[in-house]
Amino acid sequence: MSGHSKWHNIQAKKGKADAARGRIFTKLGREIAVAARGNPNPATNSKLADVIAKAKAANMPNDNIERSIKRAAGELGDRDYKELTYEGYGVGGAAVIISTLTDNNNRTAGDIRAIMSKHGGSLGTTGSVSYMFENKGLIVVERTPDLDEDTMTDYAIEAGADDVVTTEDAYEVYTSVPAFSDVRKFLEEKGLSFFSAELGMFPQSRITLPEEKLETFRKMLDKLEENDDVQTVWHNVDLPEEEEEE
Numbered sequence: 360m361s362g363h364s365k366w367h368n369i370q371a372k373k374g375k376a377d378a379a380r381g382r383i384f385t386k387l388g389r390e391i392a393v394a395a396r397g398n399p400n401p402a403t404n405s406k407l408a409d410v411i412a413k414a415k416a417a418n419m420p421n422d423n424i425e426r427s428i429k430r431a432a433g434e435l436g437d438r439d440y441k442e443l444t445y446e447g448y449g450v451g452g453a454a455v456i457i458s459t460l461t462d463n464n465n466r467t468a469g470d471i472r473a474i475m476s477k478h479g480g481s482l483g484t485t486g487s488v489s490y491m492f493e494n495k496g497l498i499v500v501e502r503t504p505d506l507d508e509d510t511m512t513d514y515a516i517e518a519g520a521d522d523v524v525t526t527e528d529a530y531e532v533y534t535s536v537p538a539f540s541d542v543r544k545f546l547e548e549k550g551l552s553f554f555s556a557e558l559g560m561f562p563q564s565r566i567t568l569p570e571e572k573l574e575t576f577r578k579m580l581d582k583l584e585e586n587d588d589v590q591t592v593w594h595n596v597d598l599p600e601e602e603e604e605e
Contacts, residue, residue, distance in 0.1 A: 379584070384423055386590055387414045389460055391427040393440050399428050405540045409558070412543055416499075416553040445471050446488045449579055450479035451572040454488035454595045456560045461588040470586055478579035479572075491595060492560040495521070496539030498532040498546060499554040506530075506551070518545035529554055562595035573598075 391414060394407040401408035407428075414424050443464060445457040455475075461467040472482045500511065502525075511530045515523045519538045524531040534542045536558060543556055568576055576596055583592050 382585065383417055384414075384419050386460070386587075387417060387419055388423060388427040389440070390414075390590060391424060392431040393442075393460060395428045395431040399431060409540055409543065409556075412547070412553070413555070413557045416555045416557075443467065445482060446485060447471075447475050447482040448480050448488065449475070449594065449596070450575045451566070451568045453480075453566060453568065453576055454491050454562065455480065456489060456492060456593040457583060457589055458591040458593070459588045460590050463588075467586075467588040470588065471583065474579060474582045474586070478575050478582070480579060489560070491564075492562050492593065494536055494558070494560055496534035496536060496542065496556075496558050497561070498534070498539075498543055498556045500530040500532060500546065501552040501554060502526075502529050503552075514546060514549055514551075515542075518542040557591075559591065560593040562593075565595050565597040567597050 387410070391407065391410050394404065394410045398404040398407070401411055411424055415421075440460050440462050441464070443459050443461060445459065445468065447455050447457070449455050457471060459467050459471075468482070475482055498520075500506075502511075508525050508530075511525075511532075512523050515530075515532050518532075518541065520532045520534050520542050521538075522533045524533070532542065532546070539558055546553075573596070576594075577598070580592055580594070583589050
């Protein structure tokens with residue numbers, strides 16, 4: 360249950376600058392507020408608990424998280440936010456899956472279509488690229504001197520995870536969608552620190568783009584992430600590691 364993978368290359372990078380980090384917190388706040396509607400107690404609302412864990416892994420301040428929960432009804436009012444997923448292609452045939460949270464389907468679809476078209480891509484139909492990805496959970500655990508590989512593997516097996524991949528500074532714990540919440544809770548109770556924790560769409564294989572197309576693709580990712588309705592962008596492009604560093 361060990362090896363090497365570039366978990367940070369799988370999805371569009373987040374939070375390099377303060378402005379980007381602010382956008383992330385705003386989006387996470389909305390996601391928390393939506394999850395909290397009807398039941399603001401994470402102890403009995405597993406979806407809310409999962410989003411809170413995701414927010415904490417992104418270093419979102421606890422005060423922000425609590426405000427998002429408390430102001431859920433007031434912030435959203437009667438606005439009906441829906442979780443919608445779009446699929447399409449970037450330059451060079453790159454496969455892209457875009458997770459959104461929107462109160463206006465037409466606006467969001469139009470914005471995404473325009474961004475992709477401007478950067479050599481196109482919006483596809485449902486199922487056009489999702490077959491190239493696997494829907495599963497990923498919890499990236501900080502690798503510390505007192506957490507060796509054998510212990511991490513034992514924890515993962517006991518928790519019900521599917522696999523553990525060891526990298527230089529982290530353990531990547533993969534789970535099925537149904538097992539994600541339970542595995543996350545188990546590892547939290549063990550006092551482990553997470554770099555990230557979320558459900559996502561992971562490519563079965565990756566493609567390498569030439570430099571010119573890679574730059575265009577990166578610009579498209581940046582524009583998509585700047586869109587208020589876009590929560591996460593998943594893709595199958597192998598991004599150079601140096602491009603992912605803070």
